[in-house]
Amino acid sequence: MLRVVLAEDAVLLRAGLVELLTRGGHEVVAAVGDAPSLTRAVETERPDVVITDVRMPPDFRDEGLKAALDLRARHGRLPVLVLSQYVATAYATQLLTGDGAGLTGLGYLLKDRVGEVADFLTTLRRVAAGETVIDPEVVRVLLSRRTEPLTRLTPREREVLSLMAQGLNNQTIAHRLTVTEASVVKHASNIFTKLSLDPTEGNRRVLAVLAHLRGDAGAGA
Amino acid sequence: MRHRPPHRFLLSSWPLRCWAYVCGGVPLGLVVLAVMLVLVAGGLLTSAVGIGLALLTAAALSGVPLGRLERRRLGLVEPTPLRDPHRPLKGAGLRTRLRTRCGERATWRELGYAWLLALVFSAAGLGVSLLLLFALVLVTCPVIVWALAPDTVMIIPGQAVPHPLAGLPFTAAGLLFLALTAYAAGLLAGVQVRTAHFLLAPREEPLTRHVVELTRSRARLVDAFEAERRRIERDLHDGAQQQLVALTMTLGLAEMELGDARPGAAALLARGRGEARRALDQLRDLVRGIHPQVLTDHGLAAAVTEVALRHPIPVRIDIDLPHRLPEAVETTAYFTITEALTNAAKHSGATEVQVRGGLRKERLTLTITDDGRGGADPAGGTGLTGLADRLAILRGRLTVSSPAGGPTRLTVEVPCSA
Numbered sequence: 001m002l003r004v005v006l007a008e009d010a011v012l013l014r015a016g017l018v019e020l021l022t023r024g025g026h027e028v029v030a031a032v033g034d035a036p037s038l039t040r041a042v043e044t045e046r047p048d049v050v051i052t053d054v055r056m057p058p059d060f061r062d063e064g065l066k067a068a069l070d071l072r073a074r075h076g077r078l079p080v081l082v083l084s085q086y087v088a089t090a091y092a093t094q095l096l097t098g099d100g101a102g103l104t105g106l107g108y109l110l111k112d113r114v115g116e117v118a119d120f121l122t123t124l125r126r127v128a129a130g131e132t133v134i135d136p137e138v139v140r141v142l143l144s145r146r147t148e149p150l151t152r153l154t155p156r157e158r159e160v161l162s163l164m165a166q167g168l169n170n171q172t173i174a175h176r177l178t179v180t181e182a183s184v185v186k187h188a189s190n191i192f193t194k195l196s197l198d199p200t201e202g203n204r205r206v207l208a209v210l211a212h213l214r215g216d217a218g219a220g221a
Numbered sequence: 222m223r224h225r226p227p228h229r230f231l232l233s234s235w236p237l238r239c240w241a242y243v244c245g246g247v248p249l250g251l252v253v254l255a256v257m258l259v260l261v262a263g264g265l266l267t268s269a270v271g272i273g274l275a276l277l278t279a280a281a282l283s284g285v286p287l288g289r290l291e292r293r294r295l296g297l298v299e300p301t302p303l304r305d306p307h308r309p310l311k312g313a314g315l316r317t318r319l320r321t322r323c324g325e326r327a328t329w330r331e332l333g334y335a336w337l338l339a340l341v342f343s344a345a346g347l348g349v350s351l352l353l354l355f356a357l358v359l360v361t362c363p364v365i366v367w368a369l370a371p372d373t374v375m376i377i378p379g380q381a382v383p384h385p386l387a388g389l390p391f392t393a394a395g396l397l398f399l400a401l402t403a404y405a406a407g408l409l410a411g412v413q414v415r416t417a418h419f420l421l422a423p424r425e426e427p428l429t430r431h432v433v434e435l436t437r438s439r440a441r442l443v444d445a446f447e448a449e450r451r452r453i454e455r456d457l458h459d460g461a462q463q464q465l466v467a468l469t470m471t472l473g474l475a476e477m478e479l480g481d482a483r484p485g486a487a488a489l490l491a492r493g494r495g496e497a498r499r500a501l502d503q504l505r506d507l508v509r510g511i512h513p514q515v516l517t518d519h520g521l522a523a524a525v526t527e528v529a530l531r532h533p534i535p536v537r538i539d540i541d542l543p544h545r546l547p548e549a550v551e552t553t554a555y556f557t558i559t560e561a562l563t564n565a566a567k568h569s570g571a572t573e574v575q576v577r578g579g580l581r582k583e584r585l586t587l588t589i590t591d592d593g594r595g596g597a598d599p600a601g602g603t604g605l606t607g608l609a610d611r612l613a614i615l616r617g618r619l620t621v622s623s624p625a626g627g628p629t630r631l632t633v634e635v636p637c638s639a
Contacts, residue, residue: 009459010459010463010467012463012464012467013463013466013467013470016467016470016471016474017470019474020470020473020474023474023477054514055458055514060455061514061517061518062518085458085462085505085514086505086509086513086514086515087505088514088515088527089526089527089530090515090518090519090523090524090526090527091515091518094519111462111466112465112466112469112497112498112501114466114469114470114473115466115469115470115472115473115494115497115498116473116494117470117473117474117476117477118477120473141530141531142530
């Protein structure tokens with residue numbers, strides 16, 4: 001069971017999410033409708049994970065996202081799952097490279113993913129456990145971009161990278177692609193080499209995704 | 222009046238015209254002076270009674286009829302008539318007339334001319350008139366001596382001209398004097414004509430003001446239009462989109478509740494969820510077309526990058542801006558780029574599009590180049606003309622270069638200073 005603080009300004013959606021999370025066996029300790037309330041709720045409740053909308057009152061810009069990043073900057077690795085109405089790499093980049101981003105416990109999901117209830121709850125658990133999950137749609141868009149380092153990847157490697165970026169482990173990826181786990185490891189190693197990612201650095205899977213988000217693999221992390 | 226040999230001037234009708242014009246200005250100027258002094262003095266003295274204001278208003282407006290008369294009198298020395306600088310007041314009431322006239326700069330310029338005429342031109346004209354009179358007396362000296370005043374005419378004090386023939390030298394001097402007077406009158410008339418042109422003719426400014434006003438009202442329309450787009454985008458985002466998300470969520474929950482109990486019903490629910498998602502996708506595209514949220518939050522470069530990521534043709538983006546631009550500039554630039562990209566994908570057959578952007582001296586410069594077959598015609602589609610119109614409101618420019626065989630290059634320049 002996770003203690004969740006939820007920030008979503010649309011009342012209907014907020015109520016629905018509370019219901020969904022409760023049925024999923026979690027406790028929503030606060031459900032708020034604007035960014036300042038989100039900050040206050042986190043300060044008092046110290047939740048396991050924060051779910052927030054990007055666009056929130058008062059200005060209906062990216063307050064939700066900014067508030068979540070501020071909270072992370074102050075509260076270490078507070079896991080944050082951001083729900084967005086738009087598949088915008090700009091927001092994903094902001095989330096993954098902004099102040100207090102870190103490389104763990106971050107999620108960026110398109111809002112309609114909540115319809116796939118089981119997947120959504122799994123994602124939430126993974127984020128709370130410290131993994132980083134990016135919406136498959138964002139990854140797909142990024143991979144379709146013809147930037148220089150990516151052109152060096154084979155189609156299968158891109159596929160593997162896409163699944164890695166979604167936070168899946170080698171076993172699951174192997175299962176999805178119906179290949180052996182050993183070949184996934186091989187692909188992953190090739191990807192790291194081609195994107196010039198230092199194997200000694202932290203979470204290379206996330207580094208690989210970051211590389212895409214920035215469009216310059218050479219810079220790595 | 223124009224450049225002619227001096228003797229032609231003297232032998233033409235111009236000296237007569239100039240004398241008539243300049244000397245005619247003397248009594249006119251004196252009348253104006255008298256009227257103005259009476260009106261102003263009377264106005265100031267009776268200002269307590271209340272009638273003073275009317276008198277002062279009359280003084281202020283006295284230049285208007287004088288201006289009309291002066292433009293007509295100018296016909297003596299100026300072949301092209303001056304146009305009336307005032308707006309027509311057909312059918313307007315007295316109050317409107319007064320307010321309009323008092324609001325016109327032409328009225329005040331005419332008042333200035335009135336004072337110039339009353340004080341400067343009439344004085345100078347008086348001088349010329351006296352010279353002319355003196356010259357005429359000299360010229361006609363023998364006749365005067367012979368017919369009117371034998372033995373009493375004294376041109377040089379103390380020495381009477383004894384008989385008509387002795388007056389002949391004076392006639393010669395008088396003719397010389399007359400020529401000088403003609404030139405003096407010509408000169409003065411020239412100055413007066415210039416002044417009249419400066420003060421009594423319409424200036425182009427009312428028209429310019431009109432154009433500025435029109436541009437402003439167009440800009441207001443665009444602003445209103447933009448605000449309306451934002452409102453629609455907001456309504457869709459806060460209303461329809463959230464409803465649909467909530468619907469997919471409810472369907473998902475129902476699916477979960479149902480579990481494996483009734484596979485048929487679960488399949489239907491999954492289908493419903495899929496349909497709701499497709500509706501959401503369409504709605505998202507629609508909202509993006511109205512006004513993309515990323516543009517508001519992250520600016521032009523980020524918003525263009527998002528578009529490029531979904532573009533069927535590879536797009537290279539090199540937009541380097543030191544700071545966020547005014548909202549209107551960002552929006553217009555964004556839609557210009559998306560329109561150019563759409564055109565490139567639809568018509569050009571290009572394999573790559575390049576978007577470059579930068580800020581130079583507070584002017585945003587964008588170039589969108591594709592390596593397609595060219596031949597784009599700005600007059601052909603409404604897209605490019607519409608963009609040019611939108612840019613024109615921001616005092617921007619759209620240049621299209623698209624020779625047959627390509628490449629097509631769109632250049633956009635927009636000033637960013639508010």
